Amino acid sequence: MKKSKEYLLDPFFRDINPQWQHEIPELSAVFEEERFSPGERLINDWGELYLIVSGIFGKYEKTCPVRYAISGESLMIPNHKHRYQFIALSDCRTYRTSLRQLEEINAHNPKVFYLYANLRDKQETYLDYRxxxxxxxxxxxxxxxxxxxxxxxxxxxxxxxxxFMGISSELLRRLLRDHDC
Incomplete structure (x- = not known):
């Protein structure tokens, strides 16, 4: 059974505003589904917001991993010049919108600002993880x-x-061996 867009977006917004579908009905319309294959890169447009429905992405500064993003998390492309690359590590399904589209909705429905601010705060939490x-x-x-x-x-x-872990390959081998026993 195919799940509706609103059903798939709900886990991202429910905790912020349980009534989002009624209070901001136009929100789901600005999200477009995008699928990615392993190795494919996200479009690196400033201010883009991706909600990851399934799969895992890596965020890299040059070739160094700085974050992994999994199902249920969001990825925000920085709204300024940066050196990050965002790469699908598995088959991924996302919903994408832009900051500009959210600002357009916010112009007549200010509840979007609160939603976006909360998503941005969560983004900071993801970045603090590393x-x-x-x-x-x-x-x-x-x-x-x-x-x-x-x-x-x-x-x-x-x-x-x-x-990613900030350790040597040899230490990682030992940690994996110790935990696999």
Whole structure:
């Protein structure tokens, strides 16, 4: 059974405004479905907002991973010049809109601003995750990463995972061996 767009968008907005479908009925119309295959890059237009319905994306600064985004999370393309690349690591399904489209709705329905501000705050939480990860001692990094991303090893190479965790490849091998026993 095919799920409606509103059904798929609801988990992203429900906690912020449980009545979003009634109070901002035009919101779902500005989101367009986009699907990505592994290795495909997101369009890097400033201010774009992607809601990840399924799959996993990597956010890279040059070749260094700085974030992974999974189903149920959003990805906001910075609204300024940046060096990030956003790459699908699996088959992904997203809904995309632009800051401009949200501003147009907000001009006649100010409830959109509150929704967007909350999504932006969540984005900061996602970005803070890696800072926290890098501040942990090496032994705690394994649980911190794999509690959030249990399947990450199937999508990224060993070396990339070590870079993300801020540890050597050899230490990651030992941590994996110790936890697999």
């Amino acid at each position: 800072h926290k990860l890098l501040s942990l001692n090496n032994q705690d990094k394994y649980d911190f990463v794999f509690d959030k991303y249990p399947d990450l090893r199937s999508y990224v190479k060993h070396h990339e995972l070590a870079l």
